[in-house]
Structure formats: C-alpha cells, structure tokens
Amino acid sequence: MTTGPTRIDQLEALAQTILLAIDQLRQRQETFQQDLQASRAEFDQRLNANAEQIAANTAGLVELRSILADYLRSRTDAERRNP
DSSP states (O other): OOOSOOHHHHHHHHHHHHHHHHHHHHHHHHHHHHHHHHHHHHHHHHHHHHHHHHHHHHHHHHHHHHHHHHHHHHHHHHHHHOO
C-alpha cells in the first residue's frame, strides 16, 4: 500500500494549479482591459476638451484681429482727414 500521493493525485493537483493560474490571468486581463478602456475614455475626454478650448481661443483671436483691424482703419482714416 502506498502512503504518498499517487501519480493521478499529483496530476489532479497540477491541473488544479494550472486552472487557478489561468483564472487569475483571465482576471488580470479583464482588469487590464477595463483600465485601458477607462484610460482611453479619459484621454478622449481630455482631447475633446482641448479641441473645444482651441476652438474658443481661435474664435477669440479672430474677434481680436477684427477689432484691431477696425481700430487701425479708423486711425488711418483719421490721419488722412487730419494730417
């Protein structure tokens, strides 16, 4: 009679260890994918916010350019009338 684990017992223990390792790896992969999706969503949100800020800055610069052009035209017109 054998007192130690049989070859079948050892293989079953190894199989259980392998299944546990596979399950842990699957859980890590799912966590990684969720973290990656959250990171992408945050990046997209920041990118959209930056695009909106750039659009607002551009609109402000266009308005400022228009104001300065009007001012320069009025100064030029005033100088022509009153040399």
